[in-house]
Amino acid sequence: MKPSTLRLGMNLWPPFLFSGVHVAEIAPDWRYARVELRLRPWNRNYVGTHFGGNLFAMTDPFWMLLLMHCLGRDYYVWDREGRIEFLRPGRSHVSTEFRIGDAVLAQIRQATAGGDKYLHWFENDVVDAEGQVVARVHKQVYGRRKPDRRPRGAAG
Numbered sequence: 001m002k003p004s005t006l007r008l009g010m011n012l013w014p015p016f017l018f019s020g021v022h023v024a025e026i027a028p029d030w031r032y033a034r035v036e037l038r039l040r041p042w043n044r045n046y047v048g049t050h051f052g053g054n055l056f057a058m059t060d061p062f063w064m065l066l067l068m069h070c071l072g073r074d075y076y077v078w079d080r081e082g083r084i085e086f087l088r089p090g091r092s093h094v095s096t097e098f099r100i101g102d103a104v105l106a107q108i109r110q111a112t113a114g115g116d117k118y119l120h121w122f123e124n125d126v127v128d129a130e131g132q133v134v135a136r137v138h139k140q141v142y143g144r145r146k147p148d149r150r151p152r153g154a155a156g
Helices: 001-012 054-058 061-069 100-111
Strands: 021-027 032-037 075-086 096-098 115-127 135-143
Touching: 001 021, 001 054, 032 061, 054 075, 054 135, 061 075, 061 096, 061 100, 061 115, 100 115
Parallel strands: none
Antiparallel strands: 021 032, 032 096, 075 135, 096 115, 115 135
């Protein structure tokens, strides 16, 4: 699947579409994504700020999805744990970015080379239109190299 196809599909996915989440960009190499959340009457909480569940939802699948595509089909990748810290009220358009660097990919590949599982914590900030941090999200992603399923002696 191409990043542009996934981006379009996610923007039409009802949980994102109806909550105001917009996937603005997924890089062609799957190492970067930018997601936005517009403040609308239907996604505000009782006091008129961003609903916390939407702030978490806008970040939820991206570390796993990006890492799946960066590591390729030879790896299992799952979300394992997540938490969010609400730091200030979100009263405007908010956004967040996800970046996976070479060092992280090398670390995961090295840790899973023997078939062991590896748990990696990612962190990203949700910022408002003025660049103020509204929330900080922590996601733990599980990675494991899949066992080689080729018969013994088969050429690779």
